[in-house]
Amino acid sequence: MPPNSAPTSSWAQALLAPRSIALVGASDDLSKTSARPLQYLRRAGYQGTIYPINPRRPTVLGETAWASLDALPAVPDHAFILTPTDDAIAAAEACARLGIPVATILASNFSEGGDAGLARVEQLKAICAASGLRILGPSSLGAINLHSRTIITANAAFAESDLPRGGIFVASHSGSLLGGLISRGKARNVGFAGLVSVGNEIDLSLGEICAATLDDPNVTGYMLFLESIRRAQDLRDFALAAAERGKPVVAYKLGRSAAAAELALSHTGALAGEDGFAAAFLADCGVARVNNFETLLEALPLLHKLPARAAGQRTKRVGVVTTTGGGAAMVVDELGIRDIEVVKPSHATFDRLGEAGVAAQHERIIDLTLAGTRYEVMKAALQTMLAAPEFDVVVAVTGSSARFQPELAVKPVIDSAGSAKPLVAFVVPEAPDALTMLTQAGVPNFRTPESCADAISAALLRRQPRRELPLQRGPAAATRQLDELEAYRLLDRLGIAHAPAVAIEVGPQAVDLPFAYPVAVKLLSADIAHKTEVGGVVLNVGDEAGVKQAATKIAANVAAHRSGAALAQVLVQPMTSGLGEMLLGYRVDPEAGPIVLLAAGGIFTEIYRDRSIRLAPVDLDGAREMIDELAITRVFRGFRNKPHGDLDALARAIVALSRLAVDDKVHVRDAEINPLIINEVGSGVVAVDALVALADKEDS
Known part of the structure; x- marks a missing residue:
């Protein structure tokens, strides 16, 4: 069999249900991490x-030990390598030589270990490439299959007995988080099918491992703890296949800060950032993303009951029934923060409640x-609300009785949960018995208003995955930036209108413009992305003399900011105004692929940070959803009796720019129009500045 061509069923069985396991470096000292797997x-x-x-002991924890993998009487399915970093590579080589299907490596100092660590990664990759060995990790705390009682881990949390079994499969970039989930799950009576710490993913990826469990009847849904988007194609393939099987996926992802923004060429890169790309990627894969760690544990029952919404479905309406006004108000407040509407019942619903x-x-x-607190009152209220057409979800908020009389408090909720419409329970007091009863009955239930609202928001916003997207890995960096005139020629080809523009020489030559004054004078350079930062823009220039003066001033500013830079030409455009300004951007992320971004435009773009992001390309429905998601676009909908903006033209521009993702004639790494002027309905949109950076096709 050629290298790395072992069928999925082979390595998956060896990873998650091995018939034999070698513990390489197992310790006899109970205080050491390497003694844990045998005990577990x-x-x-x-x-x-x-x-x-x-190699130093004939027995380990009272059991016969072998000196090496070569000394074993049979080839094991799985080797858990517990040795220090320097010895782990030799152990992996032995696994490959003997034909062991899977090795899990606990040691660190590989991908995160500087140049020496990266060299070790390459050694492991070479071992995999030359053999059929699959590696989990390095920096992996192991793989657990509770249904087959396979606890291949060094995580201290698995010392606990009676671990809860169920249908959830967990895959995590952080091994320690597995312990957090398993211990919290036990406290909440939430059961797991399996848990995997994927570590550095130098070989087996998170998406690949999850995909191998899709047809396991014991697995009903997935929890992902992500530090970043790695091996995006594997993750996307898994997510789409999970959606086909009706197995929901919920993710908690770190990295919401904008620390990477300063590295971006354009506002688009700064606004999107690594986390923005990840959010767009997960959403377009049909993955529900939650903001709170506790919600990760609690959200799947609701996702099972609330299907992902199709394109164009935008309702987010919640009804609330409560025995405690304060508890309900907390949920309403948290939902409002997330732009989820708590809807007042219709007159017809109030009439039915009275009846x-x-x-x-x-x-x-x-x-x-x-x-x-009386069963018949709460039951009648819930049944009426669940039958009302104005709600997408109904929340039952239960007060102190849930702690002291849990059977009575949650029974009407449990008995109403058979409705086709999702019913959610928020229990205000600390009431573990009530929560356990709700969990056992399959009712989505929450301990805090924050996690309740977080889960409802994630479920209502979850979109059906976009199966037609051509996922592309992008180049690491742009290779050539266009000047503004060259960028406009690209917009012409895309069909995106821009303001007229001409280049003139810096100097005493006569200026003959094909358009009227006043005009804007801007530096024209492929090397300077942000003109205002170097004094490269002069607005409202009223005559020829003013143009010459502005050109000279801009050339001097550029020379002062960029030592040795000489500006030969400036760009002149007529002053252009409309109802407002937007930013429209396109960018290719090395892992997630191409995205299109819409945001508030102008010089304050990064202050507002009002943005919508999708994987590219998008269709008109997707573009309209992007427009609807932004608070700033309300300005163009007749705000305070102002004229309506041409949002249809804006949607067409979004679609056109997003088509760069499938353009065979040019490979764009970054493109940004800022500002894009929004005119009145019927008058279109106009680009008055553009940045474009290209990359070589062969880098993709």
């Missing part, structure tokens, strides 16, 4: 064969007060 496997009741490997014997004030929240 025995305590869990693992039925396969375990081979402790220790059912429920006394309710005509307010957004149906506050039953103490009457709601």
